Structure formats: C-alpha cells, structure tokens
Amino acid sequence: MSIDRLQERIRKLKNPTVVEFDLLQEHIPAMFLEQESFFSGAFERYSKVLLDALKDAVPAVRFSMNQASVYGPEGLMALRELLRYATELGYYVILDGPAAFSARDGERTADLLLDGSWKFDALAVTAYIGSDAIRPCFEKLKDSDKALFVLTRSANRSCQEIQDLLTGSRLVYQAMADVVNRFAQGGTGRSGYGAVAAIAPANAPKTLAILREKYKYQFLLVEGYDAPSANAKNCANAFDRLGHGACVCAGTSITAAWQEDPWTQADYREAALEAAMRMKKNLLRYVTVL
16 A cells, blocks of 8 residues: 555654655756756756755655646656656655546546556645545545545645634534545555545644544645744644654755755755755654654
C-alpha cells in the first residue's frame, strides 16, 4: 500500500517533512530565469537541483497540476518530467490534481491522471463539491498502489468563512471529514493507516487533534507549515503515540530559503537543505518517530 511506503520512508529518515514545489518567479534564483526562454524551464531546472540536494533528507515531495497548467504545454511537460525525476530519486511523490467544479471534472481527473502514464504515489483532490470529486478517483485507485489525499480543512485565513460554519451538530470541515472517512474505511496496511487520507492545516491545532482522535486509521497530510500562525507544536497534534500517521508540508520556507540572503544565490542548495533540517529538528522536538 502506498501509505505504507510513505510511513516507511518517514521512519527511515526520521523526518515527517513533505516539500511542496509551489514556486513563483520571484522564488527562483535569477541565474535560472536568465538561462531559460520560459518560466517552466527555469522551474524544472531549479526544482531538479533541489530534488538532488534533498533526496537523502526528505521523504516526500508535492507538485501541483493547477500550477503547471497555468504555463500551458511547457508547464505540463515540466511537471511530467519532475514527477518522473522525483520518483526515480526515490521520493514519495504527491500530485495535487486539478480543482473539480462538477462530477464530470472528477471523472476527467481520474481518467487523465490515473491511466499509469503520470508518475506519482498519491493524488490530492479538493472535494467541496461533494463526493463526486472523490468517487471516480477512488474507484480507479482501488486496484492500484496509489493513495488519495482529500482536502478536509484548508490553511488559508478565510477558510473559516465557510469551513468553520455550523451545519447541524458539526462544523462544515467535520462534515467533509466524515465524507472522506466513508471512503477511508476500506482497510489498512502494515502501517495501520488506509489508502484514503485527509489534508488538514498546520495553523489549526484543535482541528488536527479532533481529526487524529476521531479518525484513528486515517493518515493526515498537514499543510501550511509556512503560514505565520503555524508551528511544529501545532503539527504534533496530527501524530499518533508512535509518531506515525501524519506528515507535514512546507513550501517556500525550504524551496526559496536562499532569499534569506539573496546575495548568496550560489548557496541555494545548502540553504534549502539547512531549512529542511531545521524544520525536521523543530518537528522532532514534539514528535518522536519510532
């Protein structure tokens, strides 16, 4: 099972970190931009450099279909190559699928991304249109070794306007978690967690504690570690007593760490590695991965 591989890599490296490659032009050293005709070329080259630098320190990486598609065919070609390259290096690879606005979008996502030609270990989807966004992917994944990550509560500040509203006896995000759980009840692997996981925010420790307590067999992807109100202590609420069952996603705090001293762009590899190790150290102050 795919989640078992992720948990094994986390245990091997004693590091529950996921690095998200969600980069804008200003996050990439100028030398890469100057050498390429298209942003997607600079994004691909810079991302490969960081993948090489982090491969023995970080268990998992995350890429976005929405980000790549903005840059047209060149962006999608770069994404496909980066997924292949990250897989070849041994990372556990998470791909954020395109947003679904209808049931047909959910079917297109499943047909396009789960045909075997895209290299990744887990597909992340947004399902606030309902289970129509989950079911097509879930059906295609049942006979595969891939996992499905479903957004339960997001890390952006205004999510409270919708996701924290009361609906009956539950908040909206808790209703979403119950929907995810219906698909997650199909069994667990060696790690004790199933192939359908939830995405939850690093800046909401109470949410993480509620999800961990109620859904004991559901793996959690904690995103938004870069958010101002997020910290390692908050994230610890997502883990079980063995330090299993969760991973924590950070983006530009690692991939654009060179910007802390932009005059030393040549040290971007070391800056990313140091930032990743600092995040690991902070997480392990509160979580012991056994």
